[in-house]
Amino acid sequence: xxxxxxxxxxxxxxxxxxxxxxxxxxxxxxxxxxxxxxxxxxxxxxxxxxxxxxxxxxxxxxxxxxxxxxxxxxxxxxxxxxxxxxxxxxxxxxxxxxxxxxxxxxxxxxxxxxxxxxxxxxxxxxxxxxxxxxxxxxxxxxxxxxxxxxxxxxxxxxxxxxxxxxxxxxxxxxxxxxxxxxxxxxxxxxxxxxxxxxxxxxxxxxxxxxxxxxxxxxxxxxxxxxxxxxxxxxxxxxxxxxxxxxxxxxxxxxxxxxxxxxxxxxxxxxxxxxxxxxxxxxxxxxxxxxxxxxxxxxxxxxxxxxxxxxxxxxxxxxxxxxxxxxxxxxxxxxxxxxxxxxxxxxxxxxxxxxxxxxxxxxxxxxxxxxxxxxxxxxxxxxxxxxxxxxxxxxxx
Ligand SMILES: [Zn+2]
Numbered sequence: 001x002x003x004x005x006x007x008x009x010x011x012x013x014x015x016x017x018x019x020x021x022x023x024x025x026x027x028x029x030x031x032x033x034x035x036x037x038x039x040x041x042x043x044x045x046x047x048x049x050x051x052x053x054x055x056x057x058x059x060x061x062x063x064x065x066x067x068x069x070x071x072x073x074x075x076x077x078x079x080x081x082x083x084x085x086x087x088x089x090x091x092x093x094x095x096x097x098x099x100x101x102x103x104x105x106x107x108x109x110x111x112x113x114x115x116x117x118x119x120x121x122x123x124x125x126x127x128x129x130x131x132x133x134x135x136x137x138x139x140x141x142x143x144x145x146x147x148x149x150x151x152x153x154x155x156x157x158x159x160x161x162x163x164x165x166x167x168x169x170x171x172x173x174x175x176x177x178x179x180x181x182x183x184x185x186x187x188x189x190x191x192x193x194x195x196x197x198x199x200x201x202x203x204x205x206x207x208x209x210x211x212x213x214x215x216x217x218x219x220x221x222x223x224x225x226x227x228x229x230x231x232x233x234x235x236x237x238x239x240x241x242x243x244x245x246x247x248x249x250x251x252x253x254x255x256x257x258x259x260x261x262x263x264x265x266x267x268x269x270x271x272x273x274x275x276x277x278x279x280x281x282x283x284x285x286x287x288x289x290x291x292x293x294x295x296x297x298x299x300x301x302x303x304x305x306x307x308x309x310x311x312x313x314x315x316x317x318x319x320x321x322x323x324x325x326x327x328x329x330x331x332x333x334x335x336x337x338x339x340x341x342x343x344x345x346x347x348x349x350x351x352x353x354x355x356x357x358x359x360x361x362x363x364x365x366x367x368x369x370x371x372x373x374x375x376x377x378x379x380x381x382x383x384x385x386x387x388x389x390x391x392x393x394x395x396x
Pocket of ligand 1: 185186187261
C-alpha cells in the first residue's frame with residue numbers, strides 16, 4: 001500500500017469551510033479518503049508541466065478534487081489546432097497565453113485552488129527552482145529534452161514524477177520515483193531516440209480523447225500518492241491501445257547503473273538536454289540537408305506567376321491532399337515514390353513539397369540517388385505556403 005507523500009503536520013493544519021465540505025462530500029464519505037485524505041489533498045502542491053493535451057485533464061481533475069496548490073508551467077499560446085484535445089482552453093482563447101486561459105478555467109472549476117503560473121519553458125536554468133515548491137510533478141510535456149529534465153530534477157529533489165505520453169491511438173503512463181523504490185525515466189530510456197525518428201503530435205497526429213484518458217490516469221496516480229491509498233504505477237508502465245481497447249502492463253526496474261538514480265550517479269545537476277537529445281544528430285541531418293537544393297515559397301510563387309515551366313510534386317498522403325492543396329500540385333505520396341518515379345520528369349525544374357518540408361527533403365534525396373539533378377525541396381512545405389503566400393489554403 002502507498003504511504004502519503006504529504007507531511008502529516010502540514011495536513012493536520014488544514015481546515016475546511018462548510019462549502020468545501022459540501023463540495024468534497026463524495027470524497028469525504030469514501031473510507032479511502034475521508035476528511036483526513038481531503039486534508040492531504042488541500043495541503044498538496046502539484047506541478048503540471050505543460051497546459052496542453054495531458055495537462056488539461058490532469059489539472060482540471062486535480063483542481064476539482066481539491067488539490068490545494070496547482071502549479072502550471074507553459075509558455076505557449078492557444079492555437080486552433082489545440083482545441084481538439086486541450087480542454088483547458090476554449091475557442092475564444094485562441095491567441096491567448098495558455099496559462100491565462102488555464103487559470104480562468106481552473107478558477108471556474110474550483111475557486112478554492114491556488115493556481116500558480118510559471119510562464120516559461122521548463123528548462124535547465126529554472127527547473128530545480130520551480131520543482132522545489134511542489135510535492136509531485138505531473139509531466140505532460142511532449143518532447144524528450146523536457147522529459148529527461150523533469151525526471152532528473154525529480155530524482156535529485158526526491159519527488160515523484162508522473163509520466164504520460166500519447167501517440168495517435170496509443171498512450172502510456174507510469175510513476176517514476178527512485179526514492180520510493182521505482183526507476184526513473186533514464187532507467188527506462190538511457191539514450192534518447194535519434195533526433196527526428198519519433199514524430200510529435202503535430203507531425204503524427206493524436207486522437208483527441210487519448211490524452212484525456214492518459215492525463216486523467218496521471219491525476220489518479222497523483223491523488224493516490226497524496227491521499228496514501230492503493231497501489232501506484234511505481235515500477236509498472238501501463239500501455240493503452242485505444243484502437244484495440246486494450247491495456248497492457250510492463251514491469252520496470254531501477255537500473256543500478258543509471259547515471260542519475262543509480263548506485264554511482266555521474267550526473268548530479270541539469271545538463272544541456274537539447275544537445276543530449278539530438279542537436280548533434282540534428283547537425284548531421286543539417287549537413288545532409290545542405291546538399292539538398294531548396295526553394296522558398298516566395299521564390300516558387302514568383303516563378304509560378306512568371307509562368308516558368310516547373311513541375312510541383314506533393315509527397316503527402318491523399319487524406320492530407322483532401323484537407324489542403326497547392327493548385328497545380330501533382331500528388332505522389334512518399335511511400336509510392338520508388339514505384340512511380342517515372343511520373344517525375346528528368347528535365348525541367350521539379351519542386352517537391354510536403355506539409356512542413358521534412359518528407360519532401362527525403363523525397364529529393366531519393367530522387368538524387370536515382371540520378372535526378374532537377375529536384376528542389378520547398379522550404380516549410382504547404383504550411384509555409386499557407387502562412388506566407390495563400391491564406392485561403394487551410395492549415396492543419
Ligand atoms: Zn534511473
